[in-house]
Amino acid sequence: MIIEKHEIRLLKEFYDLMAHTRAIRFIIVENIFNNNLESSDSDAINNARINVEKLQITSLENALFSLENIPFEGTRRILFLDSSKKIEVDLAYEIEELKKDIFYLKNGEKKFFGYLENIHSGFTEQVEAGVKRLEGLDFNCFITDRDGTTNNYCGRYRSSIQSVYNAVFITRFAKKRAEHPIIITSAPLKDCPGIVDVSVNPENTIIYAASKGRECIDLGGLRRTYPIEENKQQLINELNEKLSSLLTDPELEKFTLIGSGLQFKFGQTTIARQDINGSIPQDESAKFLKLVQGIVTDVDPDGNNFRIEDTGLDIEIILTIEDSESVLKDFDKGDAVRYLNTELDLSMSKGPHLICGDTASDIPMIEASIEQSDDTWTVFVTKNRALIERVSAISSNTVLVTEPDMLVAMLACLSR
Numbered sequence: 001m002i003i004e005k006h007e008i009r010l011l012k013e014f015y016d017l018m019a020h021t022r023a024i025r026f027i028i029v030e031n032i033f034n035n036n037l038e039s040s041d042s043d044a045i046n047n048a049r050i051n052v053e054k055l056q057i058t059s060l061e062n063a064l065f066s067l068e069n070i071p072f073e074g075t076r077r078i079l080f081l082d083s084s085k086k087i088e089v090d091l092a093y094e095i096e097e098l099k100k101d102i103f104y105l106k107n108g109e110k111k112f113f114g115y116l117e118n119i120h121s122g123f124t125e126q127v128e129a130g131v132k133r134l135e136g137l138d139f140n141c142f143i144t145d146r147d148g149t150t151n152n153y154c155g156r157y158r159s160s161i162q163s164v165y166n167a168v169f170i171t172r173f174a175k176k177r178a179e180h181p182i183i184i185t186s187a188p189l190k191d192c193p194g195i196v197d198v199s200v201n202p203e204n205t206i207i208y209a210a211s212k213g214r215e216c217i218d219l220g221g222l223r224r225t226y227p228i229e230e231n232k233q234q235l236i237n238e239l240n241e242k243l244s245s246l247l248t249d250p251e252l253e254k255f256t257l258i259g260s261g262l263q264f265k266f267g268q269t270t271i272a273r274q275d276i277n278g279s280i281p282q283d284e285s286a287k288f289l290k291l292v293q294g295i296v297t298d299v300d301p302d303g304n305n306f307r308i309e310d311t312g313l314d315i316e317i318i319l320t321i322e323d324s325e326s327v328l329k330d331f332d333k334g335d336a337v338r339y340l341n342t343e344l345d346l347s348m349s350k351g352p353h354l355i356c357g358d359t360a361s362d363i364p365m366i367e368a369s370i371e372q373s374d375d376t377w378t379v380f381v382t383k384n385r386a387l388i389e390r391v392s393a394i395s396s397n398t399v400l401v402t403e404p405d406m407l408v409a410m411l412a413c414l415s416r
Contacts, residue, residue, distance in 0.1 A: 001027075003059035008066050011079045011087060011257060018094060018159040021063050024056040025101070025200040029167045033202055057105050064098040067091055076277075087257060090277045093154035097163045104165040112165060113409065120403050130399045130410040134377060137352050142178035143337060143365055144356035146185045146195065149381050152404050155275050157187060157260050160198050166408055167200045173411035174205055178354070180346050182207040182216075184336050184365065186316070188265045189215050189223070207344070211265035212318075213336020218344060226331070226339050228267055232305055232319050239299045239306070239317065240264050243271060246291065254280070255288060260314050267319045267331060274313045289315060304328065334364025341372065351375025356407060358382055366394055379407055 003020050070077045076088035104112040117123040144150050147160065150170060154160035174181035188194035189210035196208055196217065209216040214226040228236075247256055256262045258279055259272035271292060273285045280288075292315050293308060300306045307330045309316040320328040321335065341348045351373035355366045358381040369376040377397040381404055382388060392398050401407055 001059070002056065003062045003066075005062045005065045008070050009080055011081055011089075014067075014070075014079055014089070015158055017063055017066060018161055021060065021098070022161045022198065022200060024059045024063075025161065025164050025167070028056065028105070028164050029171070029200050030202055032164075032168055033171065057102060060098055060102055060105075064095065064102065067095050067098070081253070081257070087254065088277070088279055090155050093152060094159055094161075097152065097161070097166075101164045109412065116405050116409060120405055122402065123406060123409070126401045126406050127409045127413065130379065130401060130406070131413045133397075133399050134354070134379075134410070134414055137177070137354075137377070139178045139352050139354045139377075140180060140350050141346055141348060141353040141369070142174065142181045142356075143353065143369070144183055145333075145358060145362045145365075146183050146187070148358040148404065149356050149362070150183070150404055150408055153276065155259065155277055156257075157198070157263070158193050162198060162200045164200065167202075169408040169412035169415075171201050171205050173415040174201075176415040177411075180207065180344070181205070182209055182340065184209040184213045184333055184340075186210075186212050186265075186268075186270070186361075187260075188263050189217065192263050192265075194263075207340075209336060209340060211268050212331055212333055213340060214268070214331060215266040216340065216343075224343055225266055226336075228319065232267075235299055235305050236267070236269065236319060239296065240269055242295045242299065243269065243292070246295065247271075252288065252291075269317045271315050271317075272313060273310075273315055276313065292317075332364045333362060334368035337365050337368035338371075348372035352377055354379065356380070358404075360387060360390070363391065363394065366391070370395065379410070381407055 001020065001023055003017070003024065008014050008017060070079065070091065072078070077091055078086050079089050080086055100115070103115050147153055151160065151162060151166065183195065183206055185195050187210055189208060190196035195210050199208070204219050204221060207216055207218055216224050218224060243262070247253060247262060255272055259275035260270050261272055263270040273288050274280050289310060296306050296308055296317055305320060307318045307320055309318060309330070318330045321331050322328060340346060348369065349372050352375040353369045353373060354377050355369050356379045357363065357365060366376065366378050376395060378391060378395045379399045379401065380391045381401050383402050388400060
């Protein structure tokens, strides 16, 4: 598969291009591990450069060229939904991650760390401090969030394709330092698109736990699911049908194309009402929220089956579960850790474990791990002072960094 330089004007063309970069990156990562080129030795990378180039460095350069030539109007690039309807897009993630991959593949890991140091303030100091805290530890469970934790944020989930360097660093750590490597994400598992569709880690090296951990693919490729009561499944099916019908309105279609878009997860549905760039006027976003809330009320008038979590960007509609005292609650990532521990026989009573996150929704993962073993270590990616204090109060074995690239660089150093 070769990506040629070409003009991108339609949003569909953009998504098609990013899907092609996913295929190329997956092949490159597979080649790196098949040929034992994942080491930090830049000479090893450079000696195999001819072979890697055959697996499409040029394609990545052509993809970058095509993205950088999407025209601007003011400060935003413009794509078209059809022959006349425009949409503003911020392509910082897609462009910057391609630049990083190209530099990494051409120059090797040592020089790439210098590249990251130039773009992230405090990079070397934070990475070295984290490595010092964690070196020498082999983890039973490595459980991490994706977006904002191990992966830099992107304006659209569908185009948040994992980078080659990111996959190499995470996979190497998973292979050398973790018995059970797990990514828990709020995104769907696949085909919506889901985490499988935007990841380029080699197959059967990472356990993908999606929909906040209600569904997963284990290391043998088997899909497993948290049980959902039949009546609740019928309700979420009804909800999804009503939302799909609502979004056929041409004026509302844009909400499926920004940010998280429309995601039918297992036991949860997400629809974006805004993106990180504020592409939707606030009054339109608020009006859409009310429309969605009305549909949820129609389907579940007593509020016993769904909870709505409005992040300001996404509307999360979550099926409730009963806790140990038969009290209705949202299914959270702590419930996911407990479920996966049982379902996958993780033996979490035996540490150490490494839990990584970046938001308050990731804290239940730490708490659930500590319930099983005090030998729980945490890396949190945040600049939020209140969140730092909260995480530090829960776990004394906490490492703090300010960028996802710092976390994955730590993983790379720990697995050399």
